[in-house]
Structures are given as structure tokens and as C-alpha cells.
Amino acid sequence: MPLVVVSDLTKTYLLGQTAVPALRGVTLAIDRGEFVAVMGSSGSGKSTLMNLLGCLDAPSSGSYHLAGQDVLRLSSNKLAAVRNTSIGFVFQQFNLLARATALENVELPMVYAGLGRRERRRRARNALAQVGLSDRGHHRPSQLSGGQQQRVAIARALVNQPLLLLADEPTGALDSVTSEEIMAFLVRLNEGGLTVIVVTHDAEVARYARRVIHFKDGRVVSDDLNQHIRAAA
Numbered sequence: 001m002p003l004v005v006v007s008d009l010t011k012t013y014l015l016g017q018t019a020v021p022a023l024r025g026v027t028l029a030i031d032r033g034e035f036v037a038v039m040g041s042s043g044s045g046k047s048t049l050m051n052l053l054g055c056l057d058a059p060s061s062g063s064y065h066l067a068g069q070d071v072l073r074l075s076s077n078k079l080a081a082v083r084n085t086s087i088g089f090v091f092q093q094f095n096l097l098a099r100a101t102a103l104e105n106v107e108l109p110m111v112y113a114g115l116g117r118r119e120r121r122r123r124a125r126n127a128l129a130q131v132g133l134s135d136r137g138h139h140r141p142s143q144l145s146g147g148q149q150q151r152v153a154i155a156r157a158l159v160n161q162p163l164l165l166l167a168d169e170p171t172g173a174l175d176s177v178t179s180e181e182i183m184a185f186l187v188r189l190n191e192g193g194l195t196v197i198v199v200t201h202d203a204e205v206a207r208y209a210r211r212v213i214h215f216k217d218g219r220v221v222s223d224d225l226n227q228h229i230r231a232a233a
């Protein structure tokens with residue numbers, strides 16, 4: 001059974017009296033362990049799809065099963081639990097709490113999951129070590145470079161050992177060398193079995209993915225295997 005199955009997913013935003021169709025019927029299946037890049041011009045619905053896959057928003061119609069579970073039928077409490085334990089998010093602007101240290105940022109999902117303080121700290125230290133930031137745990141985001149902030153965000157996305165990592169333009173705010181470093185992390189995580197979906201405008205970034213899906217006007221217009229996968233440095 002695929003990890004992600006969406007069928008005829010639509011999303012129409014309401015802006016005052018105006019209906020803005022963002023997704024117009026998307027059907028996709030993504031297996032465990034895949035590394036997928038989602039591309040398409042601005043406004044084509046990529047972030048909307050990610051928000052739906054991440055259970056951050058509900059579709060207007062269609063169905064979504066995650067690991068066999070019909071998530072659209074879950075109560076909001078159960079949905080919050082799925083979001084917190086099954087899905088990791090990484091965003092273009094890192095979305096770290098400015099007042100919190102790297103360690104505290106990484107601990108946050110575990111606070112919601114109800115883990116004890118010492119266990120949280122232990123796991124947060126491990127997660128920061130995994131992204132090579134053992135020595136930056138007490139830095140605040142403003143005291144870290146962009147690439148380091150994104151690595152903290154990746155550590156935060158991973159602490160609850162999600163099934164699915166969703167990254168929306170994770171390299172969009174980074175220079176090309178730092179982007180490669182971040183992509184190398186995602187590749188390594190994927191090689192460890194994590195399913196990764198990355199939205200990107202950048203064809204160089206998409207080359208790391210095994211499968212590339214193109215969106216246009218809220219629809220999938222192509223879905224191909226990448227014949228020239230780029231190896232992580």
C-alpha cells in the first residue's frame with residue numbers, strides 16, 4: 001500500500017466573494033521510501049498540495065489516505081496527532097521561533113507529543129548532532145547562518161521520527177553551495193528510508209529526486225522518473 005494516496009483532490013480558496021481554484025483534481029500515489037520533487041510555476045498549487053498532504057488544511061473535495069488512514073475523517077485531535085508524529089515539515093523561511101534556542105526549537109514537537117523534559121533534551125541533542133550542529137544548541141536563530149537555521153528546522157522535523165518529510169522550497173532562501181548541503185541531508189535521510197517530498201523551482205535541486213512531478217494551474221501535467229539522478233556530495 002502506498003504511503004500517500006490522494007484522489008481527485010481539489011482546493012478552492014474563498015477570497016471575499018471570489019473563488020480561487022488552487023487545486024483542480026489531483027490524483028497521486030507515493031510509495032514509502034520515494035524521493036519526489038514537485039515543480040511548477042508560481043501559483044500552480046504546489047504549496048496548497050503540501051499543506052493538504054501535511055494536514056495543515058483540508059481540501060474542498062477528494063480523498064487523502066496516509067499510511068492507509070483516511071485522514072479527512074479524523075477528529076481534529078487525532079489529526080493534530082498525525083500531523084505531529086507522522087509528518088515533518090521544512091519551509092523556505094525556516095519558521096524557527098526567534099526567541100528560542102536551537103535546542104528549544106528542536107524540542108518543540110516533543111512538547112506537543114507530551115515527552116518528558118530529559119527525554120526531549122536527549123533527543124534534541126541527538127537530532128542536532130545528526131545535522132552537524134552539536135555546538136550550536138544554545139544559539140538563537142539570529143545567531144545562526146541560513147543553512148544552519150535550515151538544519152535546525154530539519155532536526156526539528158525529524159525528532160518525532162515521521163513517516164513523511166515535506167519540504168516546501170527548503171533551499172529557496174539559500175545560496176547554491178548551502179542548498180547542496182541541505183539537499184545532501186535530505187538525500188541521506190531518504191537513503192535511510194524516509195519518504196521525502198520537496199517543492200522546488202530549481203531544476204538543480206529537483207535532480208536529486210528520483211521522481212519529478214510538474215504542476216500547472218492546479219493539475220499534475222507530468223510525473224516522470226528522473227533518468228539523471230544527482231548524487232549527493
Ligand SMILES: Nc1ncnc2c1ncn2[C@@H]1O[C@H](COP(=O)(O)OP(=O)(O)OP(=O)(O)O)[C@@H](O)[C@H]1O
Nearest residue numbers: 013015020021022041042043044045046047048049
Ligand atoms: N490562503 C489563500 N487564499 C486565497 N488564495 C490562495 C491562498 N493560498 C494560495 N492561494 C492561491 O492559490 C493558488 C495556488 O497557490 P500556491 O501557494 O499553492 O502556489 P505555489 O505553486 O506554491 O506558488 P509559489 O511557487 O509562488 O510558491 C494561487 O493562485 C494563489 O494565489
Ligand SMILES: [Mg+2]
Nearest residue numbers: 046047048168
Ligand atoms: Mg509555494
